[in-house]
Amino acid sequence: RAHKRGAFMANPCFTQIHPTCIPVSGDYQSKLTLMSESLRNDGRVWVPKNIKDTKKHPNDLSESERDYYLERIYPAFGNLVPRDVASRAAKYVCDEGRGVGETGLAVYLDFADAIERLGKDTVEARYGNLFEMYEKITGENPYKQPMRIYPAVHYTMGGLWVDYNLQTTIPGLFATGEANFSDHGANRLGASALMQGLADGYFVLPYTIAAFLSKEIRTPTIDTNSPEFAEAEASAKTRIDQLLAVQGNQSVESFHRRLGKIMWDYCGMSRNADGLIKAKKMIRELRAEFYRDVFVPGTNEEYNPELEKALRVADFLELGELMCEDALDRNESCGGHFREESQTPEGEALRRDEEYAYVAAWEMTDGDKVEWTLNKEELVFENVELKTRSYK
16 A cells, blocks of 8 residues: 555565465465474475375485485585575475475475484474474374475565665655565575564664654644545555455455466566566456456455455555566576576576665556556665575
């Protein structure tokens, strides 16, 4: 809503993928269950070396029949490589046909060595709540056989562009915490949302917004009968009435699920130009179908969660396209953004700092046609030298 009113959206393509999730078990799921990254401190990730062994019980496979691929590819970091590296590696081995489980979209996370080395009591003290959650969901005991995990989308690092006072491009509109882009860049850190909420809330906003409000102390009370209030109310009412009037044949949830599948397939762990162009076209077609055939039950005069969901999915159908637009424009790989056209011969991320060291701040220039203009905030580093990390 703020973006459509003129606030720039920054770095929407930077998407954090979490490698340690309970795998999908059917089409009925809209999300995967997130497990803690701490599991990789002691768990070892592996898949069978041979495709013919993927349907065997993991305990029946000997050490020589297992591929501890993170330890093999990244001997310096092993199972502790950053989450985007671990996620892509899991995708690669599953794409090769060596994924496990009914769907083939899973790898093993094995605690047998940790239990033997540390003892079951120590492992239980560290991860007991996670093991219990896993067993309740899957019916499998991770003390006796390896967990099955697969990557899932965690959140986007992008958000409303703000200056150092946390003010957006709309004067007087401040955005804090996960709503803005300020502390993320293309990183892949755990707890970054917690850090951003604390930093913005404790150390920045109390001082910056106070400075802004001090200049407004003599501003008289704004009359709610002014034309701007009437226009905003009429616009919101028109939007709500439009959705309720469609009375189509498809649920809001079905559109949300289809959008999520498009984003996962073409703007997920890895992206390429052809896929992103296809995704943009598919999202525009889905958006047109949404306004033509969505069914929102109930009325506007009652508590209506389906209407609220419809309004949010309508926003997602625009933001999803913007994520693809930004990912298509940034033809490099960096942290939470991996373009298949920009990788090393070993399949690692290949940054292009000389061309893309900037914040991409997108301005919606036509809300009806859903079109954007790119603004660039160049990044200048005075005290650090940009370097590409190696985890091998």
